[in-house]
Amino acid sequence: MPNRADSPDSVELRSGVIARTVPLTWGVALCALVTLVALTIQALEEILVGHPYLEAIVIAILLGTAIRTIWEPGGRWQAGIAFTAKQLLEVAVALLGASLTLAAIAASGLVLLAAIVALVVVSLAVSFGISRALGLPVRLSILIACGNSICGNSAIAAVAPVIGASTDDIASSISFTAVLGVIVVLGLPLLIPLWQLSATQYGILAGLTVYAVPQVLAATVPAGLVSTQIGTLVKLVRVMMLGPVVACIAVFARGLRGDRSPGNSAPHGFFRTVPWFIAAFFVLAALRSLALLPAGAVFPLQKTAGILTVMSMAALGLGVDLRVIGRVGGRVTAAVTLSLLFLLVVSLGLVRYVAPV
Numbered sequence: 494m495p496n497r498a499d500s501p502d503s504v505e506l507r508s509g510v511i512a513r514t515v516p517l518t519w520g521v522a523l524c525a526l527v528t529l530v531a532l533t534i535q536a537l538e539e540i541l542v543g544h545p546y547l548e549a550i551v552i553a554i555l556l557g558t559a560i561r562t563i564w565e566p567g568g569r570w571q572a573g574i575a576f577t578a579k580q581l582l583e584v585a586v587a588l589l590g591a592s593l594t595l596a597a598i599a600a601s602g603l604v605l606l607a608a609i610v611a612l613v614v615v616s617l618a619v620s621f622g623i624s625r626a627l628g629l630p631v632r633l634s635i636l637i638a639c640g641n642s643i644c645g646n647s648a649i650a651a652v653a654p655v656i657g658a659s660t661d662d663i664a665s666s667i668s669f670t671a672v673l674g675v676i677v678v679l680g681l682p683l684l685i686p687l688w689q690l691s692a693t694q695y696g697i698l699a700g701l702t703v704y705a706v707p708q709v710l711a712a713t714v715p716a717g718l719v720s721t722q723i724g725t726l727v728k729l730v731r732v733m734m735l736g737p738v739v740a741c742i743a744v745f746a747r748g749l750r751g752d753r754s755p756g757n758s759a760p761h762g763f764f765r766t767v768p769w770f771i772a773a774f775f776v777l778a779a780l781r782s783l784a785l786l787p788a789g790a791v792f793p794l795q796k797t798a799g800i801l802t803v804m805s806m807a808a809l810g811l812g813v814d815l816r817v818i819g820r821v822g823g824r825v826t827a828a829v830t831l832s833l834l835f836l837l838v839v840s841l842g843l844v845r846y847v848a849p850v
Contacts, residue, residue: 520573520808523566527556527807528800546678548705550646553803554667557810566811574808579654582805586651587770588798590736590777591791605697606730608847612701612839613734616642620832627824632658632749635742636666637825641832644732645670645704650802651739654770656749660812665822667806669829674704677833678712684841685716694844696720700727701840702833736774 531553538545547555566574620641624634635656639648646667653663681703685695695716700723703709713724777794780786 516569517573517576520566520570520575521577521804522573523570523811524557524574524577524804524807527553527560527810528804531556531803531807532800548646548708549799549803550650550806551667553807554664554810554813557807558664558813559810561811561813570811574811577804578660578808578812579805581801581808582650583654583770585798585801585805586654586739587773587777588794588801589647589651590774591781591786591794592798594778594782605727605847608843609701609727609730610734612836612843613642613731613738615839616832616836617738619835620828623831623835624828627828629824629828630662632656633662633666633825634828635746635749636662637670637828637832639738639742640666640670640704641829641836643735643738644728645674645708646806647705647732647802648735648738650805651735652742655739655743656746660809663809664813665825666829669822669825670704673829673833674708677703677837678708681712682715688841690844692717692719693723696723697727697847698840698844699724700731701843702837703728733778736778740775 528549531549534552535545535547535549538547617638620638621634624637625631629637636649636652636658639652640646642648649663649666649670652658681699682695684690684698690698696713696719699709699712699716699720703712703724709721709724709728713720777786781791
């Protein structure tokens, strides 16, 4: 009998796979190399100071931008860089669902839960309004609002493919958000004696204002274990807002993706409105919450999501035009700063109400 592996159809299939894969190799390998360097720098930070002030996701986009400034990747690199920036980023967002569980919501209490949800919604609206008032484009305004209100760089990375954001918009929002994120981590503990905050109050404040979970740990460890535990819990609940927010943006701002032709009036199905990776995000979160996802699979999925996100940021950095960032830099800085100040002031008032001394 003839060997099916050598049939014309199978040979054509293998040839097609190779033809699609080989052009990606150079660009993906370059992004992986930048990622390796970024992860190494973060590891050195953790060894030297105990925690990363600049996370690998930020380092990768800065390294990518630096490389792009002195050398523009040619044609053989572009396909792999584009694949890493889009497809691998979508996979990373989907895998993030495995790190979330509804148990965190249940443990936070109804009053605090309602306060977190309300703060995120109001902060999104105010931050978007500030950005638009400063003359920033719609997509960049959405990225700044989501980064400020939910979880910094991770939120920006998750929202970007949903609204069809450009590499320059992503680089601008992440770069300036990262700088202010470090300032918050360093400066937030100074509010403990100034406002006479208890350990519980400070933990809630850190969870409501600090951008990333590792940064919450860095900001709360000096205040003690209670602040660290509460801050991490509040931050995780805030992170869980990412899925619903991105899904809403996908539904109500789908025109920003540019995936609809003007003459196409055919109805859009669910997966045309809500991208596949957002649906996968919710599926994995549900499986984790229902204990249907094996415990041993959670950590590898989290690590994979983290590495793919860093790789995608390296790819985005490799496509950044610093001249574009320079033109909007002042306005982006103002938008992020004012948004953060609003979040901080409202959070301080909320802390007094939710967790009085």
